[in-house]
Amino acid sequence: MLPVFTQSFYARKWPLTLLLILLVLPFLILKLQGDRSSITNIFILIGFVFCLLGYFWAKYMSVTIDNEGITYQVIFRKIFIPWKHVRATKLSFEFHGKSGDFVWNFVSIHKKEINFSTGYFSKSVIRQIAEAVVEKCPEHITRGKIKEISQGKFPWYIF
Numbered sequence: 001m002l003p004v005f006t007q008s009f010y011a012r013k014w015p016l017t018l019l020l021i022l023l024v025l026p027f028l029i030l031k032l033q034g035d036r037s038s039i040t041n042i043f044i045l046i047g048f049v050f051c052l053l054g055y056f057w058a059k060y061m062s063v064t065i066d067n068e069g070i071t072y073q074v075i076f077r078k079i080f081i082p083w084k085h086v087r088a089t090k091l092s093f094e095f096h097g098k099s100g101d102f103v104w105n106f107v108s109i110h111k112k113e114i115n116f117s118t119g120y121f122s123k124s125v126i127r128q129i130a131e132a133v134v135e136k137c138p139e140h141i142t143r144g145k146i147k148e149i150s151q152g153k154f155p156w157y158i159f
Contacts, residue, residue, distance in 0.1 A: 004132045006066040011058040011120040016051050023047035061120060065132045070106060072114040081108045083136040091118070091144025102155075104129070104144075123154060 024047040027040050057075060064071040069082035085108040094103045104126075106114040118126050130150035133141065141147065145155050 003067045004065055004135060006064065007128060008062050008064040009121055009125040009129070011061040012122060013055060013058050016054045016058060019054070020047065020051040023051065058120070061116075063116065063121070063125075063129060065129060070114065070129075070132070072116055079112060079114050081106055081112055081114060085109050085112075086137045086140050088140050088142045089133055089137065089146065090142045091146055091149070126154075127152060 024044055027043045027047070030037075030040050031044065060073065060075045062071075062073050064073070069080055069085070071078065071080045073079075086106055087109045088107045089105065091102055091104050093100055102118040104114075104116055104118055121129075127149055130146050134147055134150045138147070145153070148155070
């Protein structure tokens with residue numbers, strides 16, 4: 001097996017900038033036009049706070065792959081699964097209410113799980129993770145097109 005070099009991937013932050021512009025810009029325009037309403041100030045404050053919390057969440061969300069295993073980290077928790085303990089990995093489209101996205105699941109023999117949405121990361125990052133999975137534990141891929149993704153063929157077309 002070829003070694004996998006240590007790489008850390010962080011969640012994208014540009015969607016939060018776009019959300020900030022869409023949430024706050026209309027209220028800033030109203031404010032600049034002379035609106036003295038406190039409701040405008042409240043919406044500007046709520047928009048900034050919401051995007052600031054999202055930014056800190058994305059800042060600390062990361063996936064790290066190395067020769068030993070995969071680590072998923074968010075603000076309050078960090079999960080490490082060694083490659084030799086991976087029992088199953090799958091990439092599946094899951095619904096959350098009325099919307100859905102691709103979720104990557106890793107399950108270890110010790111019942112530890114890593115679940116993360118692929119939408120937080122770019123295609124190049126997802127491809128690098130897929131390459132590491134195909135290199136280190138190809139026999140444990142249960143569902144999804146992980147082998148195709150490692151070759152650059154994605155099952156989705158947006159982002």
